[in-house]
Amino acid sequence: MKKKRWIQLLLCVLVCAALAAGEGPHRRAAGKQPEIQENKIDVCKLLTSDDIKSVQGDSVEETKPSTQPSGGLRMSQCLYRTTTPARSVSIALAAPATQKPRDFWRKQFHRDGEKEKEDKTAADKKDKKAGREPEEEGSRPRNIKGVGDEAYWVGGPISGALYVLRANTFIRISVGGVREEAARMEKSVALARAALKRL
Numbered sequence: 001m002k003k004k005r006w007i008q009l010l011l012c013v014l015v016c017a018a019l020a021a022g023e024g025p026h027r028r029a030a031g032k033q034p035e036i037q038e039n040k041i042d043v044c045k046l047l048t049s050d051d052i053k054s055v056q057g058d059s060v061e062e063t064k065p066s067t068q069p070s071g072g073l074r075m076s077q078c079l080y081r082t083t084t085p086a087r088s089v090s091i092a093l094a095a096p097a098t099q100k101p102r103d104f105w106r107k108q109f110h111r112d113g114e115k116e117k118e119d120k121t122a123a124d125k126k127d128k129k130a131g132r133e134p135e136e137e138g139s140r141p142r143n144i145k146g147v148g149d150e151a152y153w154v155g156g157p158i159s160g161a162l163y164v165l166r167a168n169t170f171i172r173i174s175v176g177g178v179r180e181e182a183a184r185m186e187k188s189v190a191l192a193r194a195a196l197k198r199l
Helices: 002-022 030-038 049-056 101-109 113-129 181-196
Strands: 060-070 073-082 089-096 150-155 160-166 169-175
Touching: 049 060, 049 073, 049 089, 049 181, 089 101, 089 181, 101 150, 101 160, 101 169, 150 181, 160 181, 169 181
Parallel strands: none
Antiparallel strands: 060 073, 073 089, 089 169, 150 160, 160 169
């Protein structure tokens, strides 16, 4: 359960950052500028307008970069605001801050399997006592084959994001305006493949 809560918190933080970037002038704290310059990869160049249009069917009106700390990492994010704002796309790139992205990945997606099973069993028992159904399978990270070194889909029926590991970093991609989870996953994979060519 702790892993699920942490991943949901990370998703919320990244979505809030994307929304904040879209609501006003782009602001950076003076102390953050050196960190941004250290990152040699411009996250807004990982995807092109053509990439977004071919997947979302909408033109990119504007890109909005932002950088923030998250879970011991520095997440550089780009919001690609499309003509229809609901169909916008966000991509985030993990860089080390107080921990390495690969270490973070291992903690989030490769915890001790037995501990995870024990936590899940205890949570399911608690849900049954409270009259709720146990967590659905879709709410846990799902391994996606054939993308990067390793990839996981995190989310459920309403929202979700694709996390893709490549060497010592990872990207997170989220697409808007798509109701069906399978279609969101497919579009996210297509965009991840395009972004990985430039990583």
